[in-house]
Amino acid sequence: DAMVIQNPRYQVTQFGKPVTLSCSQTLNHNVMYWYQQKSSQAPKLLFHYYDKDFNNEADTPDNFQSRRPNTSFCFLDIRSPGLGDAAMYLCATSSVLGKLFFGSGTQLSVL
Amino acid sequence: QKEVEQDPGPLSVPEGAIVSLNCTYSNSAFQYFMWYRQYSRKGPELLMYTYSSGNKEDGRFTAQVDKSSKYISLFIRDSQPSDSATYLCAMSEDNYGQNFVFGPGTRLSVLP
Numbered sequence: 327d328a329m330v331i332q333n334p335r336y337q338v339t340q341f342g343k344p345v346t347l348s349c350s351q352t353l354n355h356n357v358m359y360w361y362q363q364k365s366s367q368a369p370k371l372l373f374h375y376y377d378k379d380f381n382n383e384a385d386t387p388d389n390f391q392s393r394r395p396n397t398s399f400c401f402l403d404i405r406s407p408g409l410g411d412a413a414m415y416l417c418a419t420s421s422v423l424g425k426l427f428f429g430s431g432t433q434l435s436v437l
Numbered sequence: 438q439k440e441v442e443q444d445p446g447p448l449s450v451p452e453g454a455i456v457s458l459n460c461t462y463s464n465s466a467f468q469y470f471m472w473y474r475q476y477s478r479k480g481p482e483l484l485m486y487t488y489s490s491g492n493k494e495d496g497r498f499t500a501q502v503d504k505s506s507k508y509i510s511l512f513i514r515d516s517q518p519s520d521s522a523t524y525l526c527a528m529s530e531d532n533y534g535q536n537f538v539f540g541p542g543t544r545l546s547v548l549p
Contacts, residue, residue, distance in 0.1 A: 330480075332480075357534055366541060368538075368539035368540055368542065369539050371535060374535045381535065414478070418480075418534070422533075423532045423533060423534075425471070425534075426471075426527075426537060428473075428481045431478070431479065433478060
């Protein structure tokens with residue numbers, strides 16, 4: 327089945343230790359997104375790619391970076407995680423217009 | 438005032454009940470409206486996708502949009518314990534994914 331796959335499902339890191347989350351898709355969608363979702367809150371868009379064009383939301387901290395080496399894969403790098411970065415990180419894809427398809431998310435804990 | 442508001446719940450109903458979940462919004466330019474279901478510790482899953490006003494039905498689910506009142510609803514008929522999840526509404530002016538605005542979600546529990 328075509329889908330969006332995120333790895334790992336759970337990630338534990340230490341305060342200040344860099345961490346990378348990964349996302350892959352078999353939907354062949356042009357657009358990929360990274361969202362941060364904290365408990366009982368709406369998903370918050372961090373950035374998105376239209377093909378290789380990177381678009382950063384204005385309020386996304388510099389601590390968050392992303393790479394999209396090809397159509398299928400996208401990575402979220404958190405350079406120096408703080409306690410406030412503990413959250414669910416959601417990857418999503420879409421064609422140019424329309425519906426968002428989400429992965430199962432990576433739950434990040436920061437100790 | 439937040440752009441999209443939802444009653445956070447939790448909402449608890451007995452199995453078989455009709456459930457009504459609602460969102461209000463402030464931006465009258467929104468034209469595309471979606472409902473996502475999110476199980477605990479999982480990603481959101483698209484349930485319903487509608488354009489402009491009116492109703493859309495899919496099995497036990499009905500989405501309703503009232504643009505004049507800036508109010509959308511999701512009705513679930515014959516609710517099941519498997520419907521227990523958080524329901525997020527989302528909306529946008531232009532159908533570009535990066536412009537979708539999400540509500541914080543309503544947590545629903547359907548009790549057997």
